[in-house]
Amino acid sequence: MKNKKSLLVCLLLLPLFLFACGQSESKGAKTITIGTTAISQDVLDKAIDVFNASQSDYKAEKKVFDDAVGPNIGAEDGSLDATLHQHEPYLNNFNKEKNGHLKKIGPPIFAFQIGLYAKDITDLKDIKDGMTVALSNDVSNGALALQLLAQEGLIKLDPSKSLPAVEDITENPHNLKFIEMERMQLANALTDCDLALVMSDVMKEAGHNPAKALAYAQEPGIYLVVKEEAPWNEAFLKALTSQEVKDYINNETEQTKKALF
Incomplete structure (x- = not known):
């Protein structure tokens, strides 16, 4: 027991x-x-x-x-x-x-990857004079966005600048207008802007198709x-x-x- x-x-x-x-x-x-x-x-x-x-x-x-x-x-x-x-x-x-x-x-x-996304157009050749472009307001990501535009021949940048800003644009044949904002808000910028330079993941997170960019560049x-x-x-x-x-x-x-x- x-x-x-x-x-x-x-x-x-x-x-x-x-x-x-x-x-x-x-x-x-x-x-x-x-x-x-x-x-x-x-x-x-x-x-x-x-x-x-x-x-x-x-x-x-x-x-x-x-x-x-x-x-x-x-x-x-x-x-x-x-x-x-x-x-x-x-x-x-x-x-x-x-x-x-x-x-x-x-x-x-x-x-x-960062993409150039558009509200109403599907090809770079359809970009019109005076269109508004949203891009990141931080120095490094804003520079990457501008370098993508330069890569596609839409603007030219001061070659002496490693991190170019909007004021370093030397040629802007389409007279594009730039609006800077926090990068996580860029996907929603297309409600008001014609173009936006956005990381593809930000587009996906906001419910958009990340594969519909006019051009891409790797960050x-x-x-x-x-x-x-x-x-x-x-x-x-x-x-x-x-x-x-x-x-x-x-x-x-x-x-x-x-x-x-």
């Missing part, structure tokens, strides 16, 4: 023991938080799944921002451990304007960015550059992104 009682007590205590072990294991995993934007979060989600399944020392999670500045501010003030949403020109401009100390680590992960690569390097970086970069993430980028993003590793 005594043995039976002991066995019963052990069986009753077993779930509590297992729960305590689980709690202890969970508490042992350090949480890292990575900032991103709506158009980059799908790649980050895939990398987080691979990372969390590959080790137990860390647990990665994401924080999604409505703009591209928010993740960098979080990484700079220490409320975030890293970001995944920006190319090197944007990073350099942030550090310059905000006196930041952020740096890219590892290889470029993927690239967005610079997107990097994992940190303020200070940490022990988890190597494992997370391994997850970011895994075959699972590469296959997702190249096969499941409707060609709005391209893997660079």
Whole structure:
């Protein structure tokens, strides 16, 4: 009878023991938080799944921002451990304007493409004089937009400027009118503007067909960015550059992104 009682007590205590072990294991995993934007979060989600399944020392999670500045501010003030949403020109401009100390680590992960989208026309030859063009108001993405227009022969830019702005347009034969705005709002600009220079992923996120651009150009690569390097970086970069993430980028993003590793 005594043995039976002991066995019963052990069986009753077993779930509590297992729960305590689980709690202890969970508490042992350090949480890292990575900032991103709506158009980059799908790649980050895939990398987080691979990372969390590959080790137990860390647990990665994401924080999604409505703009591209928010993740960098979080990484700079220490409320975030890293970001995944920006190319090197944007990073350099942030550090310059905000006196930041952020740096890219590892290889470029993927690239967005930027497209020239139109409200009413389907061919570049149909662009008329005086049309309004919406483009990003940040230095690096605004420059990429203008370079796409120059690539298609719609404007000419001052060749001495590595990051040209609207004032660096030297020839504008169609007398295009430029309106600058936050890049995540550009997809909606076509309700008021004739043309918009928008990342294809922003168009997709807004419910538009990203394949209907008049012209495209590939943006610079997107990097994992940190303020200070940490022990988890190597494992997370391994997850970011895994075959699972590469296959997702190249096969499941409707060609709005391209893997660079």
